[in-house]
């Protein structure tokens with residue numbers, strides 16, 4: 626990531642302040658790298674201080690300074706404290722990328738109330754807390770802003786992940802709604818929906834399921850975190866200044882052809 630080619634020039638983000646949630650691993654880590662190398666001042670957060678320390682030192686080894694603040698996006702006080710640090714450190718915020726999230730694969734019929742709630746809390750309520758806090762900051766400082774929410778391709782549901790399908794659909798329709806409500810505040814709100822992307826997050830999925838992930842799209846391969854990061858850069862930046870309320874699917878065509886079973890394909894559908 627220190628060397629990889631970037632599709633955009635290095636002017637787009639020079640001196641912009643960008644907050645990326647969940648930046649220590651996977652797609653978030655690619656985002657932090659690409660933004661830092663594009664000249665942005667990057668702030669990130671996550672629950673694990675150890676993972677954030679590792680990220681910070683990896684970037685520092687290549688001359689990039691990143692502010693990484695342990696924060697659980699489900700905790701409203703922690704989110705407020707995170708946002709309070711930014712003006713102090715960087716003077717402003719230009720772009721928020723809500724990438725933090727996660728779920729576990731399980732048949733909907735077996736989900737406990739608490740398990741379902743945990744995923745809604747993380748992906749819908751946590752993301753909303755970040756969105757609203759950012760919007761209030763931009764309103765109160767009378768400055769423009771841009772939000773990118775990393776969601777998922779929910780058009781055909783997400784088999785074996787009903788909780789996250791519900792949460793991501795919630796984020797998509799929240800985004801469409803506030804894209805209009807917040808336009809008078811000069812805030813754009815868009816979503817990037819990754820297909821199946823090879824990240825650390827895959828560790829929690831059964832081997833049987835993982836063997837089939839490449840067949841979730843007509844390219845017959847997994848996506849790469851960098852491919853999602855570049856899409857976020859495009860839609861979050863001035864390169865897409867006339868775009869708001871949009872969902873950019875980056876899934877190798879998976880919304881058109883392919884199957885994704887997070888728990889493996891049941892016998893009923895086999896053959």
Ligand SMILES: CCCCCCCCCCC/C=C/C(=O)SCCNC(=O)CCNC(=O)[C@H](O)C(C)(C)COP(=O)(O)OP(=O)(O)OC[C@H]1O[C@@H](n2cnc3c(N)ncnc32)[C@H](O)[C@@H]1OP(=O)(O)O
Nearest residue numbers: 726727728729737739740743744747777783821826827887
């Ligand atoms: C986004 C769409 C993806 C679609 C699928 C794509 C398929 C291929 C993708 C492979 C690549 C990865 C995709 C990713 O999304 S990667 C991101 C994955 N990363 C993570 O999921 C990590 C973050 N996840 C979590 O932190 C947790 O899973 C979560 C937030 C959901 C819960 O955290 P919390 O700390 O609140 O959890 P608790 O331990 O307190 O448990 C709360 C209840 O949830 C139940 N639970 C938790 N884990 C499981 C499990 N593995 N199986 C069943 N139930 C689980 C837990 O039992 C609690 O409920 P109860 O009190 O009733 O027991």
Ligand SMILES: NC(=O)C1=CN([C@@H]2O[C@H](COP(=O)(O)OP(=O)(O)OC[C@H]3O[C@@H](n4cnc5c(N)ncnc54)[C@H](OP(=O)(O)O)[C@@H]3O)[C@@H](O)[C@H]2O)C=CC1
Nearest residue numbers: 647650651652671672673697698725726777821822824826
């Ligand atoms: N990979 C894929 O195929 C797909 C991924 N996505 C979504 O893209 C995003 C990134 O996924 P990916 O990179 O694969 O997964 P990872 O698990 O690698 O990354 C998720 C990051 O979010 C952080 N995080 C999770 N919950 C919280 C929380 N409550 N507060 C703060 N940080 C949190 C994690 O750090 P920590 O555990 O330290 O908090 C972690 O660094 C997620 O929202 C994911 O669901 C969507 C579709 C497909």
